[in-house]
Amino acid sequence: MSCEIDIRGLTKRFGANTVLDGIDLCLQPGERVAIIGPSGTGKSTLLRCLNFLDRPDAGVLKLGDLTVDAAKASRAQILALRRRTAFVFQNYGLFANKTARQNLTEGLTVVRGWSAARAEARADEILAQIGLADRGDSYPASLSGGQQQRVGIGRAMALDADLMLLDEPTSALDPEWVGEVLDLIRRIADGRQTMLIVTHEMQFAREIADRIVFMEGGRIVEEGPPAQIFGDPRDARTRAFLRRVG
Amino acid sequence: MRPLDLGYMAELAPVIAGYVPLTLMMAVIAMIAALVLAALLAIVRVLRVPVLDRLVAVFISFFRGTPLLVQLFLFYFGLPQVVPPMTGIDGVTAAIIGLTLHFSAYMAESIRGAILGVDRSQWEAAQSIGMTQGQLLRRIVLPQATRTAAPTLMNYFIDMIKSTSLAFTLGVTEMMGAAQKEAAGSFMYLEAFLVVALIYWAIVETLSVGQRRLEARLGRAVAR
């Protein structure tokens, strides 16, 4: 079975602390994988290492025909990797000096070299999909938390990336906005976008993911289909975690 | 107490006002140069560029840690003793260079603070969509940092306009120098210096009005 996205031996240390300890992970095209596990076990760091927001110390990343050796990745390789991935941040990370529409077009015109007209047409399409067709000219400061995160997700959608990385996309939201954001992610998942999502919403993970990965202490402890992980976890640590989060 | 000689002030005002273009020319050129230099210095500091970062830290520390007058004297009278070709730099040029270096050090620190004030997640978001360092600085970070730093930078510009009066020590007759020389002949110090003060005040007030308008406009972009 060939992997569309193949991660081998990914390792990240902060000083003496090993946060990722040789992660191996393979994603099929269109596969939706949710990562769960206790706080501080390297889930977010794993996502951040995949597009070099944190620079991994070792490991090999393969995206389609692009292969990057983390230990000696060149600037060009890092940019190429980032251009094939899209990242959704916990704190949205919207450009405060750009309107909602400009947040969506920025990557297309500046990075991909699209014409302004083409990028705007694409942005308007996405604004409609995320339910913000009438807020394209609003600046982030005038949007609600839920709306901001939908723009953040829209920005990732616009890039049409091989892999979408979502880092706890609802954990900074007030409870009232969580539903609309989960709905949007669910719709994207339904479109068979290859995605890796770190989340604390167990029910949601179970619902949208093809596969659940349980991490602890910088390692993958156990992975498998949602029914198996949630219904019949094999490792004691997985069972203990799932009992805690109820 | 003698009355204020308004007639003399009216005579003197056009003479002193004749030096306004020189004052503004020095301040505007120095401000533009200082802005560019300060932005570069700030970027070197923020990105922690190896080696350069240390040099810039020393540069900023020196130019903030010594009086402008001392720097001007060092540059204009001191250095030519060891580097004779520097004698060819005239007073106006020397004053502009001195003002640029001095104020760029201050401005670099406020720009650096403003850059660091841009939420870290915006840097990461720009990186994550594949922007280069230059693109993210130019399109995302610097526009926001400029807005944050604008009031402070404007104050430095006002300060700079007033600091041009030091150019007289380098042989550049500007407004203050002209007033001193006129007062020496007339002994009407009060009138002469009052005229200078009023002209400086008028310039700065005009700028302040512009500053308020500019800030209102910049502020609108992110208004709720």
Add this chain to the structure above:
Amino acid sequence: MRSTILATAAALLAMAGTAAADTIRVGMSGGYFPFTFTRADELQGFEVDFLRAVAEETGDEVEFVTMSFSGLIGALEAGRIDTVANQITITPEREARFAFTQPYVYDGAQVVVRQGNETEITGPEDLRGRSVAVNLGSNYEQLLRELPYADEIDIRTYESNIEQDTALGRVDAFVMDRVSTSQVIEQSRLPLVQAGAPFSEIQNALPFRNDEAGQALRDRVDAAITTLKENGTLAEISQRWLGDDVTAPAEGADAAPAE
């Protein structure tokens, strides 16, 4: 701008190679009545007329550069000007550094006080326990410090406007050359009077850089001063601005002539 700077630098270097300068750059404060000051933006005074007469004799152009008094000596040393025409008094320290012409003004140090104080302060000996203003970088500070009771005098150095501060009562007196104090008192509306007689004979001359080119220029200017003294031009300039001829040694003066 950079190319202008380089071009100017190159031109100056080339010029330094030749002994003669076509333009004599004369530094002055522009703030010392009646020697150098402006009216309606026009630079004038004793020094201005004197240097113009000198340049006419030597056949050079003259360019006046005005700057704060405290910057003048530095500008001379840095080669930014060729001489200083600002009633520079010959002192041993300065003679060691600069090539002076013959004196063109013979004068004395004069104490000046606010009107009404002249009965209390009648000369330098009454300056004990008083505050006295002098111009920064002038040699009057030195003269005061050489008085046997110098440590009892509160000497304050000023960048400018010492007359004004004395008139305002911020200091008890100021010390300057006698000639300009007469002019200041006569021309200004300030309530000032001379206190007693001049207390030290001083000689003013033009300093040049003590190098080959400077000495050559000094020699040329010195010859011109001799001519101006002989043909009466210098005395006439002195009468015009100072109402008196101060360009020859006073009768019975015992000061040694300048080198």
